[in-house]
Amino acid sequence: MDESRDRLPAVDGEPIAGWIRDHFERQAFMDRIGATIVRAEGGSAEILLPVRVGLLQQHGFVHAGVVAAIANAAGRCAALSLWAEGTEARTAEFKISLLAPASGAVLSARSRVIRSGRRLGVFAADVFAIARGGERCVAVALGTIARHPESFR
Amino acid sequence: LDAIERRIREDFARQDFMKTVGAEIVRFAPGCVEVQVDVHPALLQQDGSVDAGVLSAMADISAGYAAMSLLDPRAEGLTAEFKINFVAPARGPRLVARSRLIRVGRSLAASAADVFSVSGVEETCVATFLGTFAFK
Numbered sequence: 001m002d003e004s005r006d007r008l009p010a011v012d013g014e015p016i017a018g019w020i021r022d023h024f025e026r027q028a029f030m031d032r033i034g035a036t037i038v039r040a041e042g043g044s045a046e047i048l049l050p051v052r053v054g055l056l057q058q059h060g061f062v063h064a065g066v067v068a069a070i071a072n073a074a075g076r077c078a079a080l081s082l083w084a085e086g087t088e089a090r091t092a093e094f095k096i097s098l099l100a101p102a103s104g105a106v107l108s109a110r111s112r113v114i115r116s117g118r119r120l121g122v123f124a125a126d127v128f129a130i131a132r133g134g135e136r137c138v139a140v141a142l143g144t145i146a147r148h149p150e151s152f153r
Numbered sequence: 154l155d156a157i158e159r160r161i162r163e164d165f166a167r168q169d170f171m172k173t174v175g176a177e178i179v180r181f182a183p184g185c186v187e188v189q190v191d192v193h194p195a196l197l198q199q200d201g202s203v204d205a206g207v208l209s210a211m212a213d214i215s216a217g218y219a220a221m222s223l224l225d226p227r228a229e230g231l232t233a234e235f236k237i238n239f240v241a242p243a244r245g246p247r248l249v250a251r252s253r254l255i256r257v258g259r260s261l262a263a264s265a266a267d268v269f270s271v272s273g274v275e276e277t278c279v280a281t282f283l284g285t286f287a288f289k
Binding site: 023024026027028029030031032033053054055056057058059062063064065066068069070072073088090091092093094095096097098101 | 164165167168169170171172173174194195196197198199200203204205206207209210211213214229231232233234235236237238239242
């Protein structure tokens, strides 16, 4: 799990391929919650999300659905980064454990690919809550990304 | 039961993220709470179907309240973990999450939910969820 915390150096000076950025930017819901992608290359990705009122649940913590959404999006972008340019893919399933209430200034979802196959990719993602005092892991996820059949035929 | 339903509806009203998504509770019964969302463009992901995070949130709320519906109205609950399978693209125009409570223990509850995409009278299951909720 600690591996995902290492920020990989950008390959060719670009931390994210243009087509993966396009994929991310086509996700209206990511825009709606205010998430941005900062890295997606070599099987790992990172998404940042500033915490604000519209994302909270009844106890004032970030809603589990939001935490799941950025873990999933980070996992999918990491999986895409190991497939051919233009690949389309959907999330088939994921499991997430919410380890601590998510609060703080910013959430960071960091993912890495465990296995990249022809049809399926398996990812792990950690979500960290970042505040002035440092960062804390608030969730861990494990999921499966299915490549669109047109993409590998 | 009225006190519990009132408590859950108040709790729901305090969830700002549910306003962001546009979710509402459309049916309340002990062990089954139905949550509905009218699909709008801001909820979509890259392929034009509803984002996995929205489906997760709907299922989580529906299953969590199913557990709370059988507990002391003062109980506070948090989601400990869940697994969700996305079995078909969710296109709407309406989505409904329906839960079924599996077991409530003293501090943990296991609860499941299915999310359906509804178009006219036609319903398609788009996601299935199984979660654990911790109470105090």
